[in-house]
Amino acid sequence: MKASDGPAAATPDELHNKVASLLNRSRQRYTTGRRRLVEALWNAARPVTIREVTHLLPGLAQSSTYRNLDVLERCGVVRRLAVATDHTHFELAEPLLDHHHHLICVGCGTVSDIQFDHELEEMVDRNLSDVAHEAGFTPLHHSLDLHGRCADCETTQMEGRFA
Amino acid sequence: MKASDGPAAATPDELHNKVASLLNRSRQRYTTGRRRLVEALWNAARPVTIREVTHLLPGLAQSSTYRNLDVLERCGVVRRLAVATDHTHFELAEPLLDHHHHLICVGCGTVSDIQFDHELEEMVDRNLSDVAHEAGFTPLHHSLDLHGRCADCETTQMEGRFA
DNA sequence: CTCAGTGCAAAGGATTTGCATGCCG
DNA sequence: CGGCATGCAAATCCTTTGCACTGAG
Numbered sequence: 001m002k003a004s005d006g007p008a009a010a011t012p013d014e015l016h017n018k019v020a021s022l023l024n025r026s027r028q029r030y031t032t033g034r035r036r037l038v039e040a041l042w043n044a045a046r047p048v049t050i051r052e053v054t055h056l057l058p059g060l061a062q063s064s065t066y067r068n069l070d071v072l073e074r075c076g077v078v079r080r081l082a083v084a085t086d087h088t089h090f091e092l093a094e095p096l097l098d099h100h101h102h103l104i105c106v107g108c109g110t111v112s113d114i115q116f117d118h119e120l121e122e123m124v125d126r127n128l129s130d131v132a133h134e135a136g137f138t139p140l141h142h143s144l145d146l147h148g149r150c151a152d153c154e155t156t157q158m159e160g161r162f163a
Numbered sequence: 164m165k166a167s168d169g170p171a172a173a174t175p176d177e178l179h180n181k182v183a184s185l186l187n188r189s190r191q192r193y194t195t196g197r198r199r200l201v202e203a204l205w206n207a208a209r210p211v212t213i214r215e216v217t218h219l220l221p222g223l224a225q226s227s228t229y230r231n232l233d234v235l236e237r238c239g240v241v242r243r244l245a246v247a248t249d250h251t252h253f254e255l256a257e258p259l260l261d262h263h264h265h266l267i268c269v270g271c272g273t274v275s276d277i278q279f280d281h282e283l284e285e286m287v288d289r290n291l292s293d294v295a296h297e298a299g300f301t302p303l304h305h306s307l308d309l310h311g312r313c314a315d316c317e318t319t320q321m322e323g324r325f326a
Numbered sequence: 327c328t329c330a331g332t333g334c335a336a337a338g339g340a341t342t343t344g345c346a347t348g349c350c351g
Numbered sequence: 352c353g354g355c356a357t358g359c360a361a362a363t364c365c366t367t368t369g370c371a372c373t374g375a376g
Binding site: 080081082083084085088103105106112114115116117120123124127128131132135136137138139140141142143144145146147148149150151154 | 243244245246247248251266268269275277278279280283286287290291294295298299300301302303304305306307308309310311312313314317
Binding site: 191192194196197223224225226227230231234249 | 330331332333334335341
């Protein structure tokens with residue numbers, strides 16, 4: 001249930017080596033565009049939307065961004081996240097980034113990474129596996145998100161409370 | 164961090180009473196369309212997409228469905244879920260349904276509900292709160308999803324493996 | 327009666343796709 | 352060279368919105 005090609009990549013070089021290897025495994029080319037994409041995700045250090053990627057990488061066609069993220073996802077380089085219902089977020093996948101969870105601000109939509117105790121992580125995993133198997137479900141991975149308000153949005157007045 | 168207007172509604176009558184009360188609180192009417200919507204979600208007994216709701220409620224305009232789900236969400240009757248990147252899912256919110264988590268099949272996209280030990284639930288909550296506060300983040304609620312393959316999709320050949 | 331709710335159709339955005347061209351292996 | 356990747360633009364799909372009409376309080 002957990003990828004274990006060692007811990008997260010520590011340097012850009014190591015990152016690119018790992019990515020190249022993953023792409024090779026699926027007979028995909030590590031082109032300049034894909035390299036730039038991977039580097040942008042690495043630098044962002046948190047899940048980003050396509051819109052953000054587009055801003056980070058001017059000159060790269062949006063359609064290429066979508067296509068490349070798709071390829072990278074299927075090769076296990078990036079992970080597609082459903083944290084918001086309007087925009088899709090992407091982050092580097094787990095052989096490249098350590099296992100972590102997300103803090104999602106309901107105010108501004110920003111997503112940041114957090115980590116758990118190894119112990120708690122194991123308990124959750126074990127529990128999930130048990131419940132899953134009872135339901136005839138084969139577990140692949142889990143996601144744990146905390147929704148709330150970031151410091152900035154907490155001080156700012158809540159926009160448009162209902163009624 | 165947890166709604167506590169008592170446990171989940173046990174009967175349709177109780178359900179409608181609670182919903183009516185929530186809507187009243189926000190000066191919203193409990194119309195026939197909204198009542199049908201709530202009943203459909205109740206009967207589904209799992210998170211559903213707008214497309215599914217539309218099929219379950221022929222005759223109710225799609226725009227009304229969107230608008231009503233929006234109102235119901237803001238009144239705390241339903242919860243909008245980001246479990247898939249293509250379709251939004253909806254379920255009854257927590258005063259009406261007990262706290263639970265989701266099993267998401269990566270094959271067919273079906274989402275089903277699961278529950279955890281109260282004990283583990285508390286550990287997770289405590290841990291999340293701690294990490295959140297360290298980050299200056301005010302927690303509202305969490306979501307814990309397990310992605311995997313349901314029994315049906317496990318037996319069926321995996322569609323379109325890459326490369 | 328009056329205003330919120332509804333249906334229908336058009337608009338708006340995000341994502342995908344077709345096709346001609348350029349580049350890497 | 353040959354095929355895959357890319358850019359551009361058109362097409363799709365989900366969701367939102369405008370407007371006139373109906374219905375609930």
